[in-house]
Amino acid sequence: MKQFLRNLKVVSILLVLLVAFLMVGLLVQQKRSQRELSVAVGENKQALRQRYMRAGSIYSADGVILAHSKNGEREYAADPALARACLHLVGDYTHRLPYGIESVYMPELLGTSRSFFTQLFLDFKKQGFTGNDLILTVDSKLMLKADSLLSDYSGSIVMFNYRSGDILALVSSPRLYPQDVIDWTNIVDSSLFNRALHGRYLPGSTFKIIPTAALLSDGKLDVTMTVDCKGKEPIVPAGAKETLTPKGHGRVGLAQAFPKSCNAFFGQLAVELGRERLLEQAESFGFNQELFIDRLKVATSTIDLTEPGIGALSWVGVGQPIGRDRLTLSPVHLAMLSGAIANEGVLMKPHLLRQEIDPTGVAGRERESEQYSICCDQHIAAAIEKLMLDTVSSGTGKRAYRDGLEIAGKTGTAEMIDSDGKSVVNSLFTGYLISETHPIAIAVVLEDENRAAAQLAGDLLSYAAKLDLP
Amino acid sequence: MPFRNHLSYYLRYLTGPFLFLIAFLLLIRVWRAVRVQMKISAQPATYFFLLRESLKKESFLPQRLFHTNLIGTASFADVRLRDKGVKRRHAQLFLYDGAWFLEPVSKRSLTWINGQPVSKRTKIQNNDVFGLGSTKLTLVDDRKYLPDDGHKDVLESITTATSGQISVTLILLHLFFTLCMGILIYSLPEPFLPHRPFIVGFSVLVLAVSDLIFLLLNLLLKNFNRDIFLAFKALYLTGFIIQTRFSFWGLKTTGDKREQAIATRLSDWGQICLIIVVGLLLVLVISLVSAKTRLLEKLGLIAMIATTLSLLLTLVLGRGQKTHGAGLWIYIGSRTIQLTEFAKVGWLLVLAAFFKTRPPLKIQIRFAIWAAANFVLLLLLPDLGSAMILLPVTLIVFAVMTSEYLLTSLVLVLGAGASVFAYHSLPYVQRRIYGWISLWEEVNPQNSQIVYALQAVSRGGIIGQGLTRGSPESIPLAAEDMVFSIVCEELGLITGIAIIMLFFAIWLSGITAVMKGRDGYSVSLTLALTTAFFMETIIAIGGTTGLIPLTGITLPFIARGGSSLLAKFMMSGLLLGVAARREKGGYRRSKTDGVDTSTLGYLSKN
Numbered sequence A: 001m002k003q004f005l006r007n008l009k010v011v012s013i014l015l016v017l018l019v020a021f022l023m024v025g026l027l028v029q030q031k032r033s034q035r036e037l038s039v040a041v042g043e044n045k046q047a048l049r050q051r052y053m054r055a056g057s058i059y060s061a062d063g064v065i066l067a068h069s070k071n072g073e074r075e076y077a078a079d080p081a082l083a084r085a086c087l088h089l090v091g092d093y094t095h096r097l098p099y100g101i102e103s104v105y106m107p108e109l110l111g112t113s114r115s116f117f118t119q120l121f122l123d124f125k126k127q128g129f130t131g132n133d134l135i136l137t138v139d140s141k142l143m144l145k146a147d148s149l150l151s152d153y154s155g156s157i158v159m160f161n162y163r164s165g166d167i168l169a170l171v172s173s174p175r176l177y178p179q180d181v182i183d184w185t186n187i188v189d190s191s192l193f194n195r196a197l198h199g200r201y202l203p204g205s206t207f208k209i210i211p212t213a214a215l216l217s218d219g220k221l222d223v224t225m226t227v228d229c230k231g232k233e234p235i236v237p238a239g240a241k242e243t244l245t246p247k248g249h250g251r252v253g254l255a256q257a258f259p260k261s262c263n264a265f266f267g268q269l270a271v272e273l274g275r276e277r278l279l280e281q282a283e284s285f286g287f288n289q290e291l292f293i294d295r296l297k298v299a300t301s302t303i304d305l306t307e308p309g310i311g312a313l314s315w316v317g318v319g320q321p322i323g324r325d326r327l328t329l330s331p332v333h334l335a336m337l338s339g340a341i342a343n344e345g346v347l348m349k350p351h352l353l354r355q356e357i358d359p360t361g362v363a364g365r366e367r368e369s370e371q372y373s374i375c376c377d378q379h380i381a382a383a384i385e386k387l388m389l390d391t392v393s394s395g396t397g398k399r400a401y402r403d404g405l406e407i408a409g410k411t412g413t414a415e416m417i418d419s420d421g422k423s424v425v426n427s428l429f430t431g432y433l434i435s436e437t438h439p440i441a442i443a444v445v446l447e448d449e450n451r452a453a454a455q456l457a458g459d460l461l462s463y464a465a466k467l468d469l470p
Numbered sequence B: 001m002p003f004r005n006h007l008s009y010y011l012r013y014l015t016g017p018f019l020f021l022i023a024f025l026l027l028i029r030v031w032r033a034v035r036v037q038m039k040i041s042a043q044p045a046t047y048f049f050l051l052r053e054s055l056k057k058e059s060f061l062p063q064r065l066f067h068t069n070l071i072g073t074a075s076f077a078d079v080r081l082r083d084k085g086v087k088r089r090h091a092q093l094f095l096y097d098g099a100w101f102l103e104p105v106s107k108r109s110l111t112w113i114n115g116q117p118v119s120k121r122t123k124i125q126n127n128d129v130f131g132l133g134s135t136k137l138t139l140v141d142d143r144k145y146l147p148d149d150g151h152k153d154v155l156e157s158i159t160t161a162t163s164g165q166i167s168v169t170l171i172l173l174h175l176f177f178t179l180c181m182g183i184l185i186y187s188l189p190e191p192f193l194p195h196r197p198f199i200v201g202f203s204v205l206v207l208a209v210s211d212l213i214f215l216l217l218n219l220l221l222k223n224f225n226r227d228i229f230l231a232f233k234a235l236y237l238t239g240f241i242i243q244t245r246f247s248f249w250g251l252k253t254t255g256d257k258r259e260q261a262i263a264t265r266l267s268d269w270g271q272i273c274l275i276i277v278v279g280l281l282l283v284l285v286i287s288l289v290s291a292k293t294r295l296l297e298k299l300g301l302i303a304m305i306a307t308t309l310s311l312l313l314t315l316v317l318g319r320g321q322k323t324h325g326a327g328l329w330i331y332i333g334s335r336t337i338q339l340t341e342f343a344k345v346g347w348l349l350v351l352a353a354f355f356k357t358r359p360p361l362k363i364q365i366r367f368a369i370w371a372a373a374n375f376v377l378l379l380l381l382p383d384l385g386s387a388m389i390l391l392p393v394t395l396i397v398f399a400v401m402t403s404e405y406l407l408t409s410l411v412l413v414l415g416a417g418a419s420v421f422a423y424h425s426l427p428y429v430q431r432r433i434y435g436w437i438s439l440w441e442e443v444n445p446q447n448s449q450i451v452y453a454l455q456a457v458s459r460g461g462i463i464g465q466g467l468t469r470g471s472p473e474s475i476p477l478a479a480e481d482m483v484f485s486i487v488c489e490e491l492g493l494i495t496g497i498a499i500i501m502l503f504f505a506i507w508l509s510g511i512t513a514v515m516k517g518r519d520g521y522s523v524s525l526t527l528a529l530t531t532a533f534f535m536e537t538i539i540a541i542g543g544t545t546g547l548i549p550l551t552g553i554t555l556p557f558i559a560r561g562g563s564s565l566l567a568k569f570m571m572s573g574l575l576l577g578v579a580a581r582r583e584k585g586g587y588r589r590s591k592t593d594g595v596d597t598s599t600l601g602y603l604s605k606n
């Protein structure tokens, strides 16, 4: 009897533990799936349509409807061009664009993220049925303009307020009309890919900002160093050389080399800085670090220097690594490089979501600006700003120059091998408008194009400068 | 939107919590009962003791007795002797129906009663002297000091629920059922509106038959465990509600075939009602038969053959159904039957028959061979789920009934080895495991079902979205394998937890019955049945929520499937029956010769 009872007790304890495990496990699984599984490949479209029938609306910062539910249908921006421009950002209810606001903020839009008592309160007011509205930081006019400028290019444009961190525009091309995604028709190649968030590009000459910052902040190196640029003749064996100016720039210091984007100078600078110093400076500007815009994950910009030899190192200095070296940059990060310089070396945390409003009209707390990281000292940022202004006024970025506007910037042209093994030249521009009313940083990346990025940036910044931004 | 669509939405604040309250009340009561019963069972039997006569010291030592006592040299023996001539487990001394019996554990443990050697179970009386090795023991029966109305244990009354408690649970259960069915019938989709009277009628029939059976069992079955029945009732009514919801919502067919589709849906639903009614009648018959007769004990061999036969039959004739990979369905005309569900019941009967007491090694080996053969059949089918249920159940029953810890561990190690082997040799096992491991990384064909199920669970939150407001169309096999996720989506996690609590309450009630039981067969069968219910629940729920790999086991009583439901009703009938088996009352002063010796073949446990 004693033994039998003991056996029973042991088994009982085991099963009590099992029950506890199961109950706790259930709670954990529920919480975890609320966090991680709100979107999954291959979800039933009909069920999703049913669910989004009561979803809240999505507004742009200037109050234009980007998505709303009406008469049992989910509808996107009334202007088809705007709906198309916002597709990558807003997403669609079928979750075929799993990184759109519709997918990532589904719990808020459907109201399932509310606490029990909030929901009870809303149900009591007979308003618990619908989800919350979301107000984004993007400006519909800027989105439209950026999208129309991209026209037939493959590429992306990112604009953000470098004082507050608000994302003002985020467009990617090629793009689709939401209805085509929902019906799964007329799907253009690579059009579902959000280049602005997930593109990984070679930075090209835009990367030169990093060795510049390193040179200016380094106490040991001579800031007044000069290099004799011989064009096609590399300074170090198999090192960086000029591709566009075969005759070379002659003897140049930083003040001339930066606006002219002299490869010989920055190649040599990289060699003198050394791998570690370069890596350290790149990481202080956000390379090799995970980046999120609210809940949206941005492709991580990477720098990985494993190729031996100073030749390879000099190529890294001009943003065009060779061999096993890796250097990639996302368009969002490209805009943030300028944003940090513009904001005295302090990078603001990027935001896309301004406010959440519940069905009774009670608005949630407005998102406050916060610092994200300090990239460099204030005086270094000021020195780089000077160089970037020169670039636009008299250097490689002249196409971005607009009378009456103070635009700072840096261009880049990067040769990349695409997935088909074909060599493609991409045109990049990163810059900003020096203005207290319109503190806008911008990044433009155009694929298979070698110079238009600066032009587009200039057009867009001059357009933005006339807008009345909230 | 019309009020009709909102009804279930606003009433969701009641539906889930209601079932939770029912489960909570039941569980609390049952939990208390188990604890009290543990204490009772650990108490010695009053009015009896043993006098130990030490040959060397010429003195007498009084020794208290339990209802069942192991005599031997082992540290866990109830009457521990230090005597070289006595084995670790030498003999059992137990009280049954007011009489004491002595039974040597094996033929080699020499035992004498009043100088006569005995090898079988023998009845002993007051002042009988029995010898083991060099020890002499005398049974003292002091029942002449009993009061006239016999012995009644005060604690005993605490373990049985009062009718007040029962009626509260019963009323709550009726309210829950009426509320849920009310919501469903009120907001019935348009094509089924003309059939509303039929639906109301059958729902009332299901409830009425439930109550009738409950009443009849109360009257006819002595020691009827009402808590177990109520837990079962809460479960199959929840299942009925969910299946009604599945039957009348989500009709997609249009055009000519629409009328036909509606008719099919109605007849399928009618069939569910019918199965519940038939199942309840089975519960009545089986529980009465198994409580009042010893028919079950005679079924051991038949169950052995029938189990193997039905597995073989399934292996030969079984076909897959729809998207189901495993071929477990046997088609009879247009109907399907899943014999493996009944094979599981057969297995439990065999298990109980073998381990009613600690059998000699020869018989243990005989069981092991039979079990291994059937296990191979299960893996060939493949019915991984049944294998996963039967293995732990068998081990638990074996370990509790025989205390063979070493062998149990050995079987565990063997089982682990077999699962490693199964993993490497059976591709479908690999796929299942892979799907489970990659659950949070990617959606693939092996785990998409669980991913969509978990999405549903996450949408449900704590109290659910309201009946009919979930989206079962997004989960493959929502009404069958994945039913738990829809329960959670529409009635909330609170209902999911209530279901676990109800099954746990059944297990605890089973354990109370196990401790009250006085014969080995009832004890082992009760243990087997109640553990099987519990394991099935854990494995089904764990699988649908990604806590363990998916096995294709369906949630008892809740999931769709006629064979499964019927088999579960049979198991409940058995459980209610054997749990009600008791001694013929407390001991009295009057002569206690009225023992039915035919039952003694199945007596005694450790």
Ligand SMILES: [Zn+2]
Pocket (backbone or CB within 6 Å): A229, A230, A231, A242, A248, A249, A250, A261, A262, A263, A264, A265
């Ligand atoms: Zn140069």
